[in-house]
Amino acid sequence: MGNQKLYKGSLQTIILKLLAQNDKMYGYEITQKVKELTKGELKITEGALYPALHKLEAEGMLDVEVAKVGNRLRKYYKLTEHGTKETVNKLAEMQEFLKTMQQLVNPKFSLE
Amino acid sequence: MGNQKLYKGSLQTIILKLLAQNDKMYGYEITQKVKELTKGELKITEGALYPALHKLEAEGMLDVEVAKVGNRLRKYYKLTEHGTKETVNKLAEMQEFLKTMQQLVNPKFSLE
DNA sequence: TTTTATACATAAGAAAATTATGTATATATT
């Protein structure tokens, strides 16, 4: 996990993708889900997550719904219509980025 | 090219990889090579490149050799022994990052 | 002759994270 800094710039896309496949999620749940899906490779910190969620909400990509579970509160986030459209774009951009980087760092490329 | 910010954090690795396969290169050459290899997808700006080269040099990853071509100067950079070792690590980290991100954003993943 | 390309560099500012800190409840461990 010395590659945490490579994830810089991809947090928004990760959040949007998770919400696209899970309908609604709350912050803490997102951190746990990412840890699980990446087998501990990526640990989203609260200092990164919450500001990112607030920003996505401010941009109209997410709607919030506060729920009380026991005596503790949760903020459930879900994609707005706009957010759903943007998710498609962000995922396409991510795929292109991954493809380009793969070509750049692929050992085979040195044989050209 | 709305995905320039996804490249944040990967510049060092890109530079090292290019130097691993080209022995020695100068700054401007690197910007052109990246533009060519990525078909214009990624344009490295001077404001990002030169500080990055200076940092790699300060860290003992690169050696510099100044050359005069015509009346203009070039600074050729090449990997040090330490830089060569670090390149291997950085490339491994990059591969792991790409693999993880691929899994995270892969549409198929939503079928689990 | 004026624009574009080559070739370096740095400074100001923005974006996105890390690290540290804070509050509070719930559960597990000793």
Next chain:
DNA sequence: AATATATACATAATTTTCTTATGTATAAAA
């Protein structure tokens, strides 16, 4: 019963890494 860990939110200070703007200078092309 006491303490540590997990759950759940949040923000502030700082750092990293970039973009944008600016500067200098030579060479080639329009």
